[in-house]
Amino acid sequence: MSTARGARARARTEITAAIKDEARRQLAAEGAAKLSLRAVARELGMVSSALYRYFPSRDDLLTALIIDAYDSLGEAAESAHAKAADAEPVQQWTTVCEAVRAWALAHPHEYALIYGSPVPGYSAPDSTVPAASRVGLLLIGVVREAWEGRGIARPPLPADLRPEAERMMADLAPDLPPEVVAALVSAWAQLYGLVGFEVFGQFHRVVEDRAVFFTHAVTQLAHHVGLLNHGRTAETPHRPQGRGKGTASGGRRAGS
Amino acid sequence: MSTARGARARARTEITAAIKDEARRQLAAEGAAKLSLRAVARELGMVSSALYRYFPSRDDLLTALIIDAYDSLGEAAESAHAKAADAEPVQQWTTVCEAVRAWALAHPHEYALIYGSPVPGYSAPDSTVPAASRVGLLLIGVVREAWEGRGIARPPLPADLRPEAERMMADLAPDLPPEVVAALVSAWAQLYGLVGFEVFGQFHRVVEDRAVFFTHAVTQLAHHVGLLNHGRTAETPHRPQGRGKGTASGGRRAGS
DNA sequence: CCAAGGCAAGAGCACTGCTCTCTTTTTAAG
């Protein structure tokens, strides 16, 4: 599929990659606003109009970079999680969050591209959705594992939020209880509040030891969604149907 | 001071205001990236170079708009708070948060300007700090009132965060205990995570009933910083007592 | 082998931010 399709096709994918690489370089150096098609073309020794054979517009180039950024972030988070797969749920959660933070600090402009203000009239096409979902799915996975295996506390859920929570549950994680899904979604958004404030400099002269602060904040977030530190907590863990791993499919809505 | 110091000076402030108004119009219509000095000048019937007598560069115009946006948001939050000054602390907190959300939804491009990705090489000058602090100070004030008057729970504070928390306390609110200040700062950042996700469309197809969801999330945030519902604590603050059954399905709905 | 289509190049359009002159108008000092 991707090999030996003729020299021309190979050259095309190669040049496409080169364009993205150079664009990413300029993005990292100057930010999305200063990314110029002409400058990219110049740097690659081609004329600006030639670039339109590969990307029909500047926004399409940006879209490609956005997807790549989501994937890069997703991969960073996933590989960090893989290394902590055996840890406590809270530990897994904070590991993922810290990977997100580290990636964001290492790639501030790419982070701004995906979690900052959306570009002018541009609205992300659906093609970005899978890549954009990776971190979210990862967090869902962490919570799911805790829910199935080692127990999880159920956050409070006011009556007026229940319908919405059940809808979210149906969409995102049909196996998790609605109160956990609702808490998870809000923790998800709040995580990016913390990261964004740090990356965008809002913590300037407010928080100094940001790593420690961040770790604490996301640990609280983990507790907020109901994750528990296994051994040493006074809080009573909820065990789904009290049967451990055997009946994962049947175990939802425990407390009746 | 601002009156009758010559026709020229009056004309200057008037024109300056007109420029900002028109710029704000274009900002709301198209976003910061498409804000063009020439277009503003054109709309005002002046030539582009004349505009440089009022703002030395496009970035300076943006800075002015940023300060105005911060002030506009601050004022919205403050006036909302003033109307709820007698309510429970949690109520005051959610009122302020909801005012922030409402303002952001009503002025998405201005919100993006101040809490989205910072513009290219531009870093906000110190002159923006006072305006930018208004919402933060307001939230501190809410917590302070609760701390002085009606009591407040003290969130947990791990040992390694204590020095940082004490430093933040010294800077921001010397009268509040460090654990409360630390929780407050993280809640502050998380608030903007929630608002940003909604304004920037990240909740698309994830959260539908966003008002209800937001209210619940910021109520949890209030509990996170230690605010209590005075009379009835149907919802115990951020301490899920396990045993899903008991959690007050009845209603929180802190009314007055 | 040879037509078809992918591809690069270049010119050009309508913009942009910004600078520099030049002229007019207003202000303030003598």
Added chain:
DNA sequence: CTTAAAAAGAGAGCAGTGCTCTTGCCTTGG
């Protein structure tokens, strides 16, 4: 009241942008 300085507007111009269109070259599939 005059006059010199300061402030403001107008216009041309520079270097840059995204994007389109036409013109040819050259690889490729039939």
